[in-house]
Amino acid sequence: MSLRLSIIVPVYNVEPYLESCLQSIVTQSLSPSDYEVLVINDGSPDGCAAILDRYAQRYPQIIALHQENQGVSAARNAGLDRARGRVITFVDSDDALEPNSLHAVLERFEAADLDVLYTHIQAVDETQQPRGLDWTTGEDNVVCDGFSHPRRSFPATFYRASCVGTIRFPHGIPIGEDTVFNLKVQAFAQRVSYCSLPYYRYLLRGNSATKAVKTDKAYRGFRKALDEIVDFQKAHFLEHKEASHYFDAQLFLFLDRIAMHHLVYSLKASYFNDITRWVREHQKESLLVQLSATYPAIHRPYVVFWLIQHGLRWKQRLRTLLWRLKQYLLPRNKK
Known part of the structure; x- marks a missing residue:
């Protein structure tokens, strides 16, 4: 019934x-x-x-x-x-x-x-x-x-x-x-x-989701999601122009998660090379170019990406150090 x-x-x-x-x-x-x-x-x-x-x-x-x-x-x-x-x-x-x-x-x-x-x-x-x-x-x-x-x-x-x-x-x-x-x-x-x-x-519960998203298991899951989306599009919407924009947006979502939680976080060459290879195989280089606005040099060779990301990390550490130093000295200056 x-x-x-x-x-x-x-x-x-x-x-x-x-x-x-x-x-x-x-x-x-x-x-x-x-x-x-x-x-x-x-x-x-x-x-x-x-x-x-x-x-x-x-x-x-x-x-x-x-x-x-x-x-x-x-x-x-x-x-x-x-x-x-x-x-x-x-x-x-x-x-x-x-x-x-x-x-x-x-x-x-x-x-x-x-x-x-x-x-x-x-x-x-x-x-x-x-x-x-x-x-x-x-x-x-x-x-x-x-x-x-x-x-x-x-x-x-x-x-x-x-x-x-x-x-x-x-x-x-x-x-x-x-x-x-x-x-x-x-x-x-x-x-x-x-x-x-x-x-x-x-x-909203406090849990280990933040740590879980950065694991190798999570990375493999994100990679599988990319394949699931591409295979589904090929099976049902291969010649549909509007569908192309729709599915690219979904691929971008998972690539962004990979970039944030794995490529930038770990800077592992294995992750970077794997994603670069996947993007080339599926002719989705334009998505990496879009991601480069948030993650500089993600569309460039790994060595360039590594150097720029390390430079950004040191820049952020220096800013944090200067801020802490300022907070430490400020009360003394007032005296």
Whole structure:
């Protein structure tokens, strides 16, 4: 039986937050018979499984799925494989929905006959206080095709199930797998819009994400993302001119992450040569030229890049040293 909506919630090691997340969903004004909540316990080592089973027994719209730990992509894909809703959305298990917001957003999606709908995201801290970040994506209630509308990784994005089709989250991309999924779905979308109604509360948590993005595993994931995007474009949009600009923008996004977190951070010749080779093979040299505005000499030979980046590092260190020296001497001068 088809439902109006499927909400997919991947769960791993979020015991302190899971109950608040689920409670924010089941207390929505949307009729329980209209939607399902597919909550996938990805082998969580804490007490998430017990919380999930308790909620599944109490609320018929919650479906508990348990699997061995395979990663967030596998968890979301398990939800997609079971989803019966005509519309699909995702909620991260440490986030929450604004009270009585779901019905209005779903109505907006259905009334405008959309393929993709981006919704408002408010970042909050552990005490649920707003913390500056306030995500919007496009103009409220303006409908564009997928290549024209701004793009954003979910959460807080609604998708027409038929537009998602067989698209799934890629494995082997630990950071940015949601970007790859989203850009593929939006490429097929004919009607994309943004809804400014308060809907989603995104929890800012202190974690090791900053360190994780600089690892070799993250680099390999970014490289795989580049290949995923190119292969997808070749398979579906090879001769589409508008698509070329769209996919180049997505490639630029991952190249920027590689430049920031790996090329400039580590200055490893192996990373630099690997990316340079990839860019040449796919004739994307223009993207490196664009990146050079932010990362000087990234489009030049490695020796030039290394020398300039080291020079910039020493320049910054000198500035910091002079500033500290000034701060040290200033009180004495006042005496």
